[in-house]
Amino acid sequence: MFCFQCEQTAGGTGCTKGGVCGKTPEVAALQDLLIYELKGLSLGALEADKVGIHDEEVDRFTVEALFSTLTNVDFDPDRFVVLLNQGVKLREQLREKVKKAGGKADIADESALFQPAATLEGLVAQGDKVGIKSDHQADPDVLALKELLIYGIKGGAAYADHARILGKTDAAITRFLYEALAATRNAALGVNDLVSLVLKCGEINLKTMELLDAAHTEAYGHPVPTAVPLGAKKGKAILVSGHDLKDLDELLQQTAGKGINVYTHGEMLPTHGYPGLKKHPHFYGHYGTAWQNQKKEFAAFPGAILMTTNCIQKPAESYQDNIFTAGLVGWPGVTHIADRNFTPVIEKALALHGFPEDVPGKSVLVGFGRNAVLGVADKVIEGVKSKAIRHFFLVAGCDGAKPGRNYYTEFVEKVPKDCVVLTLACGKFRFFDKDLGDIGGIPRLLDIGQCNDAYSAIAIAGALANAFGCGVNDLPLSMVLSWYEQKAVAILLTLLHLGIRDIRLGPSLPAFVTPNILNVLVQNFNIMPISTPDEDLKAILG
Template structure:
């Protein structure tokens, strides 16, 4: 087969993409991403050894974080970016080697030992037989595209022959990819956690260790969930300390008469910069997909030209971007290959990219110049109206906890019988209409807790309220899934329950890409059981690994709306 990728829910045939990714990436791009992950694993080996002796390289931390994020589904389709990252990763690895040797770390079986490393080791009096054996990913080196392509074919997913070990390794890698997204967003706001970076490197390096058993990898999988909670908590802190606690907000989904810029993805810092630079220009700013929850933050409400939300979930961009008329700024993943009809209006920034699109880089101070987007916007027509009205959101943990007395009373009185956590992702598959129908058919005495673009399956339905509490409580982006965990833990405390699973909360989560994976692992770490995933279970879970998750955590899939509602309400 020319490629093999099964990291997202759209894996072809429920097994894996072998010719071209359903997401749009081709064989060469897929293999370049595989090779970058291989290089990041090798770099992580040295980072782990460095941390043992107090050597922490912040440039390496940032590079690994951004490298992981760039390989998430629908983040970057530009092969040139990955070639450059591979080269940079190998350079950083050699620099880190030098730092470790100076620090007295004994390195072995490195190809470069034939030159300067051997001389330094000899000078330090380190004997070859005492040297630490290194995996091939930590020693392989090349400096040209042909050699990269040659190597890429042997380091992908299928290079691990044991199906269960492969499944667990990929589950960990995809969890760490999701975690890297949370860390990148927090980092953009000046928040970092050295321990989380260290764990990501430990996890990557561990996937090279052939002495580890299935049980070892199961334990590491749960540890990934623990650091997933830490990463989400850090991002929650970064967002709320930077922009205030989200509050209940009505968001306009119609349009104004001014030209506009549409911002999509997840990065709030990029939005802040864009709003500041567009102030007083006569250009409005609209959010799309996962940027909708930006309207819930107090800090963004000061901008009168912050017009509203345009459109729906990421996968509808191929029709909605065309109708928007103005330029679009993609800040993170969730980019679909653009159509020729609007390609010249799409700009990318951060880790996101697509060959031929205009990319806006940050300068040395981290600032970005969006003047090219603003100047283009001034020449375009106002957005074409595709819908009207308002949607309500802003139910992050701080806001829901403020309503705790009201919620608890509604539960005690029987007005609210059940909560359904329906967080996660939306996607193209027709089978995802299940979530719309599920929301329509659950009883009127139930509440939906949501985060992520999965909400677009039901957040515009007229589902009413319970005693003034909307039946859909939107906590924000997929990045804000931490809020749902905090809400559950607060309710557990209020009701005096020993086990979080005693709460009247059912988990019916839609997943699509790797950020959903880290959310799942975080929930498992918190002790949540009986989570149901759809529209299909991950292709990267082997039958044996699936059985472990079923037997220990009650993980399940979905069937049909009527039967699933009965099952959840029993």
């Protein structure tokens, strides 16, 4: 196997014996094979588009299959066998439709002719032949850009899946997924062509995140500032981790009146700000921190656990019987809820002892999405004009276990008291419970939400730029980002598409970006690695 799609890849170069994430070589091969199959399916989907055929089932499959290969989502080889066979079936059905419509049905590319082996072992062998390192003649820079494009659309597919679950789709989004996948089979494309496609990926991801923002706010209302308890309440308990609001909503409805308190974990923390979710009296508080700490935190939780999307780690034996997966998440031996009937989760929670007594704890503020922040935009603008607010820092992105992430804690602690910190995604757990005070009633630490809510941060920056009559790059705003997996890659590509410069990225740069490609990013966007908090703050503030 060879995989370097996440920031924590082994040795900073690539996982070859097993994934740092827990992915086995077997699953790695199946994921590589699924991506290869999707390339062939995409070639067919583009031909179908030429004769006016749009297959929504192929759209749904493509989005779900891409999301399934994202880091820390699906580790179950049996589910990939199902996906691989389903993909070929859809490809052949689409081919017949194109043929009847008079289009080009026969595509010579090997990925479009692929037939899955009959056994798991055979599929793994096929996957071993089509992985990242399979083309020994590939130009390193071209390969780097193709992989960057693949990782960008994986992240975008995750956001598209969340939106689709809530009834929001856009054919332009899936069409680009096909274009991007097909482009990686085009040997004629050079560096400049692929750079353009990578930036277009950022453009399409912006559209996708806007669609997801609409899905969330139309279903559950705009987030409002909300204090979330970090303690616990006596009684039976269910812990919900991941990102999916629909799963949480359904669980809250199904647990109403059953004497069970529902807690969030990880990136589910911001869901407490949504009026349509916080209305449930048994939606109590937040337990734990970021995804990489779940083994310790899940083992200590005295109730059932539901993992709704990516970020699952290998369950410890101590809680394997108490954890359940939903949606596209999978782990061998863990009970999967396929239909949002959470009865098994509820029964497990009722059978476990729960919290024997109240556990006191502080609270944290969430709910500072674009609607809440722009609702006090006049105060923010006045604060800048009066020099009460000197600078804004967006300190956001993924958390992780790799050394170097304490930088973000120290950075926020050292941000001067006349500056405001905006944050989103699970990187905030390095500092989310710190009391930074306020400036004129505006909290100095504003939690914008999940990584899924990055559109809010972009909308806030755009609105402030309009108010001041300048570009976003001219605002007193600096972005200090951490990354881990492919949703963060998609967001970064969106920022580059928007022309955002001077982004600081860490704790280490992607292994799949070659020196030449990094140089392109530096020359065009002045993207740079983090150094030390003191050095970076001095460089930004002078």
